[in-house]
Amino acid sequence: MGILLRELRIHGRGGQGSVTAAELIATAAFKSGVYSQAFPAFGVERRGAPVQAFVRFSDEKIRLRSQIYEPDYIVVQDSSLIADINVFGGMKEGGIALVNTEKDTVPGVPPGIKLIIIDATSVALEVLGLPITNTTLMGAFAAATGEIELPALEEALRERFAGSLAEKNIAAARRAYEMVRGDA
Amino acid sequence: MLQIMEGSHAIAEAVRLCRPEVVSAYPITPQTHIVERLAEMVADGDLNAEYICVESEFSALSACLGASAAGSRVYSATSSQGLILMAEVVFNVAGMRQPIIMSIANRALGAPLSIWNDQQDSIALRDSGWFQLYGEDVQEMTDQHFIAYKAAERHDILLPGFVCFDGFILSHTYEPVDIPNQEDIDAYLPKYVPYNMLDAKDPISMGMYATPEYYHEFRYEIDQAMMRSAAALSEAGKEFGEIFGRDYSEHVVPYRMDDADVAFVAMGSICGTIKDAIDEMRTDGIKVGLVKIRTYRPFPEKEIAKALGGVSAVAVLEKNVSIGSAMKGAVGPEILHALNGTGIGVYSYVAGLGGRDIRKKDIRAMADLAAQGKGNMFYGLREEVL
Numbered sequence: 001m002g003i004l005l006r007e008l009r010i011h012g013r014g015g016q017g018s019v020t021a022a023e024l025i026a027t028a029a030f031k032s033g034v035y036s037q038a039f040p041a042f043g044v045e046r047r048g049a050p051v052q053a054f055v056r057f058s059d060e061k062i063r064l065r066s067q068i069y070e071p072d073y074i075v076v077q078d079s080s081l082i083a084d085i086n087v088f089g090g091m092k093e094g095g096i097a098l099v100n101t102e103k104d105t106v107p108g109v110p111p112g113i114k115l116i117i118i119d120a121t122s123v124a125l126e127v128l129g130l131p132i133t134n135t136t137l138m139g140a141f142a143a144a145t146g147e148i149e150l151p152a153l154e155e156a157l158r159e160r161f162a163g164s165l166a167e168k169n170i171a172a173a174r175r176a177y178e179m180v181r182g183d184a
Numbered sequence: 185m186l187q188i189m190e191g192s193h194a195i196a197e198a199v200r201l202c203r204p205e206v207v208s209a210y211p212i213t214p215q216t217h218i219v220e221r222l223a224e225m226v227a228d229g230d231l232n233a234e235y236i237c238v239e240s241e242f243s244a245l246s247a248c249l250g251a252s253a254a255g256s257r258v259y260s261a262t263s264s265q266g267l268i269l270m271a272e273v274v275f276n277v278a279g280m281r282q283p284i285i286m287s288i289a290n291r292a293l294g295a296p297l298s299i300w301n302d303q304q305d306s307i308a309l310r311d312s313g314w315f316q317l318y319g320e321d322v323q324e325m326t327d328q329h330f331i332a333y334k335a336a337e338r339h340d341i342l343l344p345g346f347v348c349f350d351g352f353i354l355s356h357t358y359e360p361v362d363i364p365n366q367e368d369i370d371a372y373l374p375k376y377v378p379y380n381m382l383d384a385k386d387p388i389s390m391g392m393y394a395t396p397e398y399y400h401e402f403r404y405e406i407d408q409a410m411m412r413s414a415a416a417l418s419e420a421g422k423e424f425g426e427i428f429g430r431d432y433s434e435h436v437v438p439y440r441m442d443d444a445d446v447a448f449v450a451m452g453s454i455c456g457t458i459k460d461a462i463d464e465m466r467t468d469g470i471k472v473g474l475v476k477i478r479t480y481r482p483f484p485e486k487e488i489a490k491a492l493g494g495v496s497a498v499a500v501l502e503k504n505v506s507i508g509s510a511m512k513g514a515v516g517p518e519i520l521h522a523l524n525g526t527g528i529g530v531y532s533y534v535a536g537l538g539g540r541d542i543r544k545k546d547i548r549a550m551a552d553l554a555a556q557g558k559g560n561m562f563y564g565l566r567e568e569v570l
Contacts, residue, residue: 023190026358030188038358042300042539063321063456065353066543 006147007173008055011087012077015047017134021075022053024156025138029057031152037062050085073145076100077120077133082108098144100133116144118176127172139173142182147154150177186360191322191349193213194361195261195287196221198329200231200367204259205343205376208236208244208253213343214264214299216355216372222259241266242421245273245286252282253390255381257333260284263351264291267305271312277344278313278406280391281379283336284344285329286314290452290503290539291351300539302350303452303503307514313406315345315413316481318451322361324432324478325349327424330364330373332434341416343409345357348480350453350503352539364428414482435484437476438491440466446471446551447492449519450501451477454542458501461547471568472551477515497529499554501547511560531559540564 003117008025012018019040026038034057054068061074070090079101081087086108093112100120109115118140120133127136135157142148153173158166185216189197195218199207204363207226209219225231236247241262252258262270267288277284288306292298306316315331319325332345349355364372380388394402414435421432439459448458455476465472475491486563492498502513511517516532523530533550536542546564553559 023358027188030360035360036188036358039353039356042356044351062359064216064460064544065350065357065453065457067541069543 004059005062005064005124006057006072007070008057008073008075008141008147009068009071010053010055010075010077011081011085012051012134013047013081014049014051015016016051016077017132018051018053018077020160021077021134021138022055024135024153024160025141025148026055027144027154027156027159028138029055031155032147032149034059034147035062041067047108050081071095073141073147074098075137075141077137079106082106088113094164096144098137098140100137116140118179120176123172123175123179127175128168135169136172136176139176140180142173143177150174185202186362188358188360189371190217191325191357191359192217192289192401193221193539194322194326194363195329196225197363198326199259199287200225201364201366202259202329202373203257203375204231204233205256206234206236206258207260208238208247208251209260209262210238210241210244210266214262214289214291214351215263215267216263216347218261218287218289218355241269242273245270245277245284248284249273249277249280249282252277252284253280255376255378257337257376258282258284259286261287261289263409263412264293264299267309268293271309274312275315278393279402281342281406281409282344283333283342284334286344286346287329288346288348289355290348291353298538301353301503302537302539303348303350304505304537306346306348309346310481310514313343313410315343315410315417315479317345317347317417317463317479318404318477319354320453320455320476320562321349322354322357322359323430325354326361326363327428327430327432330369331417331420331424334373334423335377335413335416338416338440341409341413342379342414343569348452351454359548362428368427371474372424378424379447401483402504414479414484417479431481432478434487435479436487436491437478439476440475441473441475441491441495443471444495445471446473446497446499446554447495448472448474448501448547448551449477449488449492449515450474451480451515452503454501454503454536456485457542457544458547464544465548465551467515470551480515483518485518485522488519492519492523492528493526495528497531497554497557498523499550499559500530500532501536501542501550502532502534505534505537505562512562516560520551529554529557533561533563535563
């Protein structure tokens, strides 16, 4: 039933791994003991184009299949999107917005929304050597919302990536997890 | 045990467990990850099948037809324009009574070009002689593959089948699913025993010329087999339930129908959204229910009539359009026929074409329209672009 359902909308640009992020967050949530569902907004897939991906979390089997219009959580992989599209659109009162930016402030955050800022690009560059922020933001999401447990996320990352790539991504996720936990 | 995976990968796992001897598919758009994963399984030695690479969907199903005629269990998958390109072979497979199972990730047809979901592709091949199953979620669409093979290969059936599921909405969704183990599937679905097959030592011909003295009866026999397949699918679904705990003996599945005034009829993933919308409407005192169609061909007319008895109006949610028809959707007229003489109002709502999202509020609006006796229409038209 609706009351148990929590919804996440991920905003990114084509090539930033938003769909992978949704899949891995759903996988980690399932491994953390809840039902989950991840699916992309089936847009025109071009590098750099705005993309969305969705995750639902519930204590019961999830039947709803529509896109997510009133999210409890949003993750914004690229803060330049905020000028182009209403990433905060429909967010529930008390919702959490996790935004990747190197700035201290984010414009346009509606009242009643908890904003968490993380410079995921710097973390990713430092730990992965690449500005690919999705796994970093997964760690931040785990800390910000409690929807997924860090060991479950690590297991999901190890299943998706091989060897040292998995370990690097885990390190990035952990770093972000600790940064957000320190803030919270 | 539940595990989480993409819908397409869950189907690939199911197909692997069915031990097809030949897989042929065209790997490029419109296609899903199903055949990509099967190709990996064959390359890795996890699936002992011949994977035939081809240059088109027409060739893919032609290769499957030949392999099936030679006595193999055969699998393919396609979608949208790919299925339509296959159309000639689709009819031939049914006419030659080859029990090929094909996954259809339902997607719209061009023009205009659309990569997105609706059910126009499989509905367009409604009359081809393949049975058609529709899955609501990843678990159901995965399980339906086992049931499809078991029913199709019976010597009193020998018909091919589509297992249909909404493209993207289910094919690309990650969600929990239970994948059976090989030992149990081997017991449920033994090796395929062909009724007859091409054999150089004992030559026969298939799909030969039929003069007007014979053609009529051939078509009759296909129809008779299709009607028998209702029981075969039901039995296969019941036996599956006895082993795996998920029963698929019913061709239609009612949801909160006991005292419903308005009933939805729908196929595929939208049934989940409808159920959530029904729960909300029920909280508001609106008596709404759903009759989900799992088996569209053979059409379960008696079961539908029974499930819908007692309602005042039926809203048929159609992810297809029968262009130029009175009701607009292809399913509505068959529901109307099932309820002939009851006085129950039946209204089709064409919705979700080309990937247009259908939300709970849309379901509520359709229930309201049906209660007012309005329907047989394209729902939710954007008047400003007409």
